[in-house]
Amino acid sequence: xxKETKTRKVxxxxxxxxxKKDPNAPKRGLSAYMFFxxxxxxxxxxxxxxxxxxEVGKLLGEKWKSLNEKQKTPYEAKAAADKKRYxxxxxxxxAGGDDDEEEED
DNA sequence: GAAGTGATTGTTACT
DNA sequence: AGTAACAATCACTTC
Numbered sequence: 001x002x003k004e005t006k007t008r009k010v011x012x013x014x015x016x017x018x019x020k021k022d023p024n025a026p027k028r029g030l031s032a033y034m035f036f037x038x039x040x041x042x043x044x045x046x047x048x049x050x051x052x053x054x055e056v057g058k059l060l061g062e063k064w065k066s067l068n069e070k071q072k073t074p075y076e077a078k079a080a081a082d083k084k085r086y087x088x089x090x091x092x093x094x095a096g097g098d099d100d101e102e103e104e105d
Numbered sequence: 106g107a108a109g110t111g112a113t114t115g116t117t118a119c120t
Numbered sequence: 121a122g123t124a125a126c127a128a129t130c131a132c133t134t135c
Contacts, residue, residue, distance in 0.1 A: 025112090025113090026131095027112085027113055027114075028112070028114070028129065028131070029113090029130090030113085030114045030115065030128090030129090031114060031129050031130095032127080033114085033115075033126070033127040033128055033129095034114050034115040034128085036127085036128095037115060037116050037126085038115070038116075040116090041115090041117070044116095044117095045116095045117080051117090052117070052119085053116065053117035053118050053124075053126095054117085054118085054124075055117095056118095056125095056126090057116075057125045057127095058125065058126065059126090060126060060127085061125080061126040061127060062126090064126075064128095075128095076128090079114095079128070079129075082114085083129080083130080083131095086130090087131095090131070090132090
């Protein structure tokens with residue numbers, strides 16, 4: 001199996017591939033890892049001054065999983081909170097528009 | 106009703 | 121500006 005490199009966006013295709021990009025594209029919320037990385041990135045780099053992203057990334061992942069649900073809670077909580085944010089967009093997006101619509105193309 | 110799929114998020118460092 | 125491992129996600133799509 002090919003390692004979906006390139007943010008796997010480029011890999012999109014096959015298996016139907018119906019989902020197109022939306023005009024409003026209510027992006028989704030961030031994920032727990034994003035919040036986790038936001039905090040760790042500081043610490044990790046602090047313990048590993050001068051390390052590249054590859055090291056941080058892998059190291060981060062290791063620590064991330066090392067955490068107990070309890071530790072991930074705060075991150076998941078943020079992720080959930082961010083998800084809500086997305087709900088808004090999605091809602092507004094689904095609304096389609098009130099009176100005037102834009103982005104028609 | 107259940108299953109799957111794709112699209113997206115953010116970090117750092119480099120070209 | 122975009123890409124790369126790392127991980128989660130999870131809302132929408134389709135049958």
